[in-house]
Amino acid sequence: MSNKIVVVGSSNVDLIIKGDKIPARGETVLGGTFYKAAGGKGANQAVAASRAAGEVSFISCVGNEYGDESIAGFRRDGINVDHVKKDPDKATGIALILVDKNGENSISVASGANLSLSVSDIQNAQQIIRDADVLLMQLEIPIDVVEEAAHIAFDAGVKTILNPAPATPLSDELLNSVSILTPNETETEILTGMSVKNETDAMKAASMIHKKGVEAVIITIGSKGALLATRDETKIIGGYKVEAIDTTAAGDVFNGALAVAIAEKRSLDEAIRFANAAAAVSVTRMGAQPSAPTRKEIESMLSGSM
Numbered sequence: 001m002s003n004k005i006v007v008v009g010s011s012n013v014d015l016i017i018k019g020d021k022i023p024a025r026g027e028t029v030l031g032g033t034f035y036k037a038a039g040g041k042g043a044n045q046a047v048a049a050s051r052a053a054g055e056v057s058f059i060s061c062v063g064n065e066y067g068d069e070s071i072a073g074f075r076r077d078g079i080n081v082d083h084v085k086k087d088p089d090k091a092t093g094i095a096l097i098l099v100d101k102n103g104e105n106s107i108s109v110a111s112g113a114n115l116s117l118s119v120s121d122i123q124n125a126q127q128i129i130r131d132a133d134v135l136l137m138q139l140e141i142p143i144d145v146v147e148e149a150a151h152i153a154f155d156a157g158v159k160t161i162l163n164p165a166p167a168t169p170l171s172d173e174l175l176n177s178v179s180i181l182t183p184n185e186t187e188t189e190i191l192t193g194m195s196v197k198n199e200t201d202a203m204k205a206a207s208m209i210h211k212k213g214v215e216a217v218i219i220t221i222g223s224k225g226a227l228l229a230t231r232d233e234t235k236i237i238g239g240y241k242v243e244a245i246d247t248t249a250a251g252d253v254f255n256g257a258l259a260v261a262i263a264e265k266r267s268l269d270e271a272i273r274f275a276n277a278a279a280a281v282s283v284t285r286m287g288a289q290p291s292a293p294t295r296k297e298i299e300s301m302l303s304g305s306m
Contacts (some may be wrong), residue, residue, distance in 0.1 A: 009042015
């Protein structure tokens, strides 16, 4: 079975402090524990997809510090890094992450080399995009890069999943090239200008997004699972109740696993259940990429044996 996935996106190094609470403005909180982990939404999704048994190629840009370390990590996870370039004049992206005792987080990112990824880099890699089963992207890289990759995939009939995070207004032209959009509730509000407080609000927002040309909208709603909205139906696909330690990369793991399931030609319902199970495993662990589960662990969660 073909499950070729191309991920276009960011690569960061995460510097994490886990403590009792996230400081308020002007407040210092002592007593936290420090961790360093590989991160970046694009890299997280690429690793999650590879561990879920996808055949993954990653298009990204790292910098002069931590760059070689990041690429070595991708290789260990079996990811094709032929199109991961290195900018010798910029630092690799850095994310400063604060995590509280409930696993909730606050994140600040210095984009660094991520902003060096260019349209020409996408054009140089267009053949692997055309040959893919699924293209997966996010928004921690320049928007013209995202748009170019989406257009190449659309012209080639490749399914495109766009995780619109961090949220920003998107052009109708880009949305018309997207097969599946995967915002969370906050991102849905930013994209539509609508308040999303309940399922009815989410359904209305999804309908607005459909009018832009998106085939399916999957609004992630944390431990409750995800709301799936197509032009024909809207439903909640339930999540899993687990004790969360760190939610930092849950959305990225969800998207990486979703891409694998879509590439394997599973139904949207089945794909979301698979992605929900992967995300549930991830929040029980610290760190972004370290939290991404293997295929076996995802299937154990699905079967209720984990």
